[in-house]
Amino acid sequence: MAELTPLDEKLGEVLGLAQATQKATTHVAQMEDGDRFRDQLDRMLDEAEETERRTDALIDSLEGRKTAIRELARETKSEAEEMLETYLGDEEEALDGFEFLMMAEAGELGHWEIVRTMGKATGEDEVVRLADWAVEIQRKHFDGVRGEQPRAGRGRGPRRLAPQAAWQGAHGFPQRTDELAPSLTLPAPLDRVHALGRAQDRPRGG
Numbered sequence: 468m469a470e471l472t473p474l475d476e477k478l479g480e481v482l483g484l485a486q487a488t489q490k491a492t493t494h495v496a497q498m499e500d501g502d503r504f505r506d507q508l509d510r511m512l513d514e515a516e517e518t519e520r521r522t523d524a525l526i527d528s529l530e531g532r533k534t535a536i537r538e539l540a541r542e543t544k545s546e547a548e549e550m551l552e553t554y555l556g557d558e559e560e561a562l563d564g565f566e567f568l569m570m571a572e573a574g575e576l577g578h579w580e581i582v583r584t585m586g587k588a589t590g591e592d593e594v595v596r597l598a599d600w601a602v603e604i605q606r607k608h609f610d611g612v613r614g615e616q617p618r619a620g621r622g623r624g625p626r627r628l629a630p631q632a633a634w635q636g637a638h639g640f641p642q643r644t645d646e647l648a649p650s651l652t653l654p655a656p657l658d659r660v661h662a663l664g665r666a667q668d669r670p671r672g673g
């Protein structure tokens with residue numbers, strides 16, 4: 468097998484993850500309540516397909532190594548799919564699906580950030596351009612599934628929120644679950660904290 472550089476190996480991994488994500492989003496869409504998130508999951512699926520297409524096109528240009536990189540991608544894909552099976556094998560609700568997607572998308576985001584860092588270090592401009600694009604996509608996916616996760620949990624309100632509902636009732640707040648639901652979304656200031664963190668993450672003048 469061809470000798471692969473660490474960056475080649477990373478490219479194989481992100482290709483495999485993009486393929487596995489397609490299976491994961493399709494799986495979650497079919498879970499209980501998954502219909503409510505169909506649009507978002509369809510968009511993620513499309514973008515994962517596009518990520519696979521662009522990554523594979525780049526790998527295709529790496530003569531002498533592309534076969535080995537694609538083989539590595541297949542291994543990564545099957546490992547990720549095993550993880551999906553382990554995590555969601557017995558689960559039925561989309562809430563659990565979103566918990567899994569949060570892990571998967573965070574992993575994808577991290578991998579692409581590493582690809583970008585390695586690409587910069589080795590002066591691979593084409594890789595950096597692809598990674599710049601993919602990091603934004605993955606960040607959107609991660610933020611999206613993290614934002615949806617509390618929403619997916621709303622259906623469980625009466626059981627989970629009983630103490631809170633009692634407290635709110637005692638303090639004159641609305642008690643109906645559907646009225647409580649907005650308080651479960653991420654508070655806006657927290658969003659700003661994350662945005663701040665992201666701004667600080669960005670390399671300056673590099």
Ligand SMILES: [Fe+2]
Pocket residue numbers: 488511515572575604605608
């Ligand atoms: Fe993704």
